C-alpha cells in the first residue's frame with residue numbers, strides 16, 4: 001500500500017478530534033526534543049470552553065485527562081453531564097475569576113490558573129471544602145504591561161506570592177500568563193524568570209505558540225483550537 005493511501009485510510013478511521021490530538025502531541029514531542037526536555041515534564045490541558053460535553057467525553061476516551069474551562073456556569077453544566085468521569089478527570093479553571101464565583105470554583109475544580117489577587121486567593125482558601133485536597137493554584141501575571149489589564153504586575157509578585165503561599169487550603173504551584181497578541185517568544189522567558197521559590201509549574205503556551213512556551217520551560221500547555229477545532 002502506498003504511503004498516501006495508507007495516510008488516507010488512517011484519516012478515514014480516525015475522528016477529527018483524534019487526528020488533531022495526534023498532531024498536538026506530535027508538536028509537543030518535537031518541541032521537547034528541540035528543547036532537550038523530558039516529555040514527561042510537560043502536560044496538556046485541553047481547553048474545552050464553548051465545546052460540548054460530548055467532545056470532552058470523546059477526548060477523555062482517547063486518553064486525555066486535563067480539561068480547562070473559562071466560564072463557571074458553562075463548566076458546571078458540563079461537569080454534571082460528565083459526573084461519571086469525575087474521578088478520572090482533572091478540571092482546571094483558567095478564565096477571569098469574579099469573587100462572587102469563587103465558591104463554585106473552590107468546590108468543583110482541581111486547579112485554578114487565573115488567581116490574580118490576595119482577595120480571590122483568600123476566598124478560594126476559605127471556601128475549599130475540607131474533604132477535598134488543597135486547591136492547586138497558579139498566579140496570573142501581566143507580562144505584557146499596558147497591552148493587557150489582567151494579571152499581577154511583576155513588581156507586586158514576590159510579596160503577593162509570599163502571602164498567598166501561607167493560605168491553608170491552597171497549594172501555590174506556579175505562574176500563568178496570556179501574552180498580548182503579537183508578543184514575541186521572549187515573553188515566555190520573562191514569565192519563567194519570575195518563578196518564586198517553591199514554585200514548580202509554568203502554565204503558558206496556547207495553540208499558536210506552544211513551541212516557544214516549551215522552549216521557555218512550560219509545564220502546562222493550555223490548548224483549545226488545535227485540539228477541538230474552531231470555537232462555536
Ligand SMILES: *Cc1c(COP(=O)(O)O)cnc(C)c1O
Pocket residue numbers: 047049070094095178206207208222223224225226
Ligand atoms: C481559550 C484559552 C486558551 C486556548 O486558546 P487556543 O488559542 O484556542 O489554544 C488558553 N488559555 C486561556 C486562558 C484561554 O482563555
